[in-house]
Amino acid sequence: IRWTKGLGWHDAELVPYAPLSIDPANMTLHYAQTIFEGLKAYRQPDGGVATFRPEENAKRFQASARRMGMPELPVETFLAACDALVTQDRAWVPGSGEASLYLRPFMFATEVGLGVRPANEFLFVIIASPAGAYFPGGVQPVSVWLSEEYVRAAPGGTGAAKTGGNYAASLVAQAQAAEQGCDQVVWLDAVERRWIEEMGGMNLYFVFGNRIVTPELSGSLLPGITRASLLQLAADLGYEVAEGRISVEDWKNGNADGSLTEVFACGTAAVITPVGSVKSARAEWTVGDGRPGEVTMKLRQALLDVQTGAAPDTHGWMHRLG
Ligand code: PMP
Secondary structure (H helix, E strand, C coil), X not given: CEEECCCEEECCCXXXXXXXXXXXXXXXXXXXXEEECCEEEEECCCCCEEEECHHHHHHHHHHHHHHCCCCCCCHHHHHHHHHHHHHHCHHHCCCCCCCEEEEEEEEEXXXXXXCXXXXXXXXXXEEEEEEXXXXXXXXXXXXXXXXXXXXXXXXXCCCCCCEHHXXXXXXXXXXXXXHCCCCEEEEECCCCCCEEEEECCCEEEEEECCEEEEECCCCCCCCCHHHHHHHHHHHHCCCEEEEECCEHHHHHHHHHHCCCCEEEEEECCCEEEEEEEEECCCCEEECCCCXXXXXXXXXXXXXXXXXXXXXXXXXXXXXXXX
16 A cells, blocks of 8 residues: 555555565665564464454554654554455465464655655555464573663664664674574663663563563553553453563562562564573573473463464454454
8 A cells, every 4th residue: 555645545455475676765775764563363263364453553553653754554444454465365374273374564665865854655565474383392481682782772762663773773782692692682771771671572571479560661662562462461360460660680689589480571473482591791690490481381371372262352352354
């Protein structure tokens, strides 16, 4: 679907996957006015297909657009476009369980020019790809690298938007994590450099026995849809859930005195993944016993059960397509 200043949204089309041709002076290539989303369609037990909370992706896409000086796509148009693509690609939705059809909606400037200002022409596209179970051989804890050198996002910046530049800025830190033998990078706040923000592409949760805490939306971390769903789901399951501030010292001390029992990350791709160990330039420690914790695994199963239709959808999260 195209957007042109003065005309608005126009020319929606569903076409076979193919390369796009780009002018060398396309503004996106130079100034990165680009946003995206990620969501999944799961096969349901009756053979139907459903996407998980697509309205939330549509709303976050609008918020990202506002921050990046881009036009807002109406929620109904976003949903209708996802539905049209999933219906067309229905045969590619895996037969059952945790495997899914992953949808990647995105928007970028198509105007040609080198002036630094918001563009006047954009293209909204959705591509789809089947995605297998994230942990085919059983859930594996990840090891994380606390990045003290780099900052992902600062107050007033674009951290809460799902825009390509945030990911571009994170790549060297992710490469550094890999050099340190870690799977993922964990970001700290930009000002005091002590508050935990989020992991590379996932939000974090800290489990203190029956009390579960996730870093509050500081304005510089992504408001994850899995994160928001777990605030609700964990409360349904009887946990005391809160948004709050967790410092590196809280993490280290809670680990040392045993009050912090589990840490996990959550996001569309892996749903929930346990965090097994932490490393920084100054310290290194194992989280709990380093194995997937009981609360982590219980919440993971509870959320997956809703997504795959094995449990009732009490909050109306599943968007059915026949
Ligand atoms: N943080 C970042 C930086 C991400 O890229 C993602 C993945 N979209 C998340 C958190 C988790 O968000 P969600 O639960 O909506 O997938």
